[in-house]
Amino acid sequence: MRNTAFLPSGLAAPRPPSAETLALRAVHRAVSELRRGTPVLIEGDGAALLVAAAETVGAQGLTEMAALSGAAPVLLLSPVRASAVLQRPVPLNAPDEGAVALRLPAGLTAPERLRAFADPTAELLLGDGQALERATLPALAAPALALAKLGRLLPALVASPAPAAAEAPGLLRVSAAEVQAYPASVATSLRRVGEARVPLEDAPETRIIAFRAADGGIEHLAMLVGEPEAVLAQGGAPLVRLHSECFTGDLLGSLRCDCGPQLKGALRRMAADGAGILLYLAQEGRGIGLVNKLRAYTLQDQGLDTLDANRALGYGADERNFLVAATMLRLLDAPRVRLLTNNPDKLAGLAACGIEVVTREQHAFAGNGVNDRYLATKAERFGHMLEE
Ligand SMILES: Nc1nc2c(ncn2[C@@H]2O[C@H](COP(=O)(O)OP(=O)(O)OP(=O)(O)O)[C@@H](O)[C@H]2O)c(=O)[nH]1
Numbered sequence: 132m133r134n135t136a137f138l139p140s141g142l143a144a145p146r147p148p149s150a151e152t153l154a155l156r157a158v159h160r161a162v163s164e165l166r167r168g169t170p171v172l173i174e175g176d177g178a179a180l181l182v183a184a185a186e187t188v189g190a191q192g193l194t195e196m197a198a199l200s201g202a203a204p205v206l207l208l209s210p211v212r213a214s215a216v217l218q219r220p221v222p223l224n225a226p227d228e229g230a231v232a233l234r235l236p237a238g239l240t241a242p243e244r245l246r247a248f249a250d251p252t253a254e255l256l257l258g259d260g261q262a263l264e265r266a267t268l269p270a271l272a273a274p275a276l277a278l279a280k281l282g283r284l285l286p287a288l289v290a291s292p293a294p295a296a297a298e299a300p301g302l303l304r305v306s307a308a309e310v311q312a313y314p315a316s317v318a319t320s321l322r323r324v325g326e327a328r329v330p331l332e333d334a335p336e337t338r339i340i341a342f343r344a345a346d347g348g349i350e351h352l353a354m355l356v357g358e359p360e361a362v363l364a365q366g367g368a369p370l371v372r373l374h375s376e377c378f379t380g381d382l383l384g385s386l387r388c389d390c391g392p393q394l395k396g397a398l399r400r401m402a403a404d405g406a407g408i409l410l411y412l413a414q415e416g417r418g419i420g421l422v423n424k425l426r427a428y429t430l431q432d433q434g435l436d437t438l439d440a441n442r443a444l445g446y447g448a449d450e451r452n453f454l455v456a457a458t459m460l461r462l463l464d465a466p467r468v469r470l471l472t473n474n475p476d477k478l479a480g481l482a483a484c485g486i487e488v489v490t491r492e493q494h495a496f497a498g499n500g501v502n503d504r505y506l507a508t509k510a511e512r513f514g515h516m517l518e519e
Pocket residue numbers: 373374375376377378387388390393414415416417418419424427428437441471472473474477494509515
């Protein structure tokens with residue numbers, strides 16, 4: 132018999148955590164390990180791969196990897212970054228192959244050199260790229276790079292195949308299946324955790340509701356302006372805006388993007404309409420994180436547009452997951468919306484998650500001279516609908 136006397140009253144006997152909870156924990160922990168330069172073991176289909184993030188790993192991590200794997204490490208990069216490092220196009224074996232492996236000569240594993248391979252805004256040391264050759268792509272390369280992206284790290288990893296039974300004190304293991312399931316699983320695990328009335332300059336009748344996922348990661352917020360519940364109760368659809376966090380535009384008034392005017396404009400419009408829901412999503416930089424967005428800005432100052440800058444970093448054009456927003460809307464009992472957006476992906480993303488987008492409401496603001504090219508790229512390359 133287990134001793135359950137220590138449990139708070141009203142709680143049933145302890146149940147083991149569900150497989151889903153264990154998987155969320157494993158991925159969240161693995162991401163933290165990569166972010167601090169510690170190797171992790173990714174496993175699946177009878178294979179195992181030791182990986183460490185090229186931008187954070189130091190001598191200690193590389194030594195730990197060498198002790199666990201007899202094989203020389205390879206460098207895993209996105210195809211776009213691999214072509215840049217090798218200074219020649221990289222033909223892919225399969226069209227959807229999302230990773231390229233490069234053999235790392237012994238002298239090229241100094242941490243600052245690994246960082247330079249990972250980061251297009253760091254300068255490559257002369258001739259480094261020529262010293263690299265392609266290597267056979269190890270099993271699990273794609274989920275390993277996906278794990279780095281979940282950690283908002285550059286998708287560039289030092290990797291060594293390892294025996295499936297590899298064990299070391301503190302070595303964290305995560306499965307490819309857990310990594311793959313994580314984005315959907317973390318989004319659907321969101322729960323309301325706190326709320327308060329917060330009168331805003333642009334919308335005095337506003338409540339903020341916070342949502343947290345079961346992995347314990349960063350929270351997302353909903354601003355409820357007026358009484359959207361009343362609109363929904365009468366069978367109507369409230370104005371809704373999916374706003375992805377933009378530290379530079381929202382807080383600092385950066386002129387590089389249109390986020391500040393879009394944020395304030397949405398709140399004002401909801402206040403004028405009498406009701407609305409603004410979801411403030413912790414998906415900075417279209418999901419690549421603030422640090423990578425700053426890197427992308429550097430690349431844009433060198434001539435790339437906002438889409439190619441993301442790709443040069445090894446990321447996709449837009450890494451956001453709109454299941455987060457759909458889950459929040461469901462928890463707010465708002466299955467029908469009038470969506471303020473110019474972005475067709477948001478319409479499709481919400482619809483795919485079962486939210487009915489009754490109408491799209493134009494949400495465009497004039498350029499400011501600095502963000503003109505950014506706005507033009509959104510129209511030309513992301514298909515944003517800027518004309519009425
Ligand atoms: N990666 C990257 N992200 C950027 C850049 N400029 C702005 N962002 C981010 O883009 C996001 C803004 O997206 P949203 O406000 O949802 O706008 P949108 O996808 O353009 O769609 P709508 O405004 O709804 O039409 C924020 O997370 C910004 O941080 C950039 O140059 N690169």
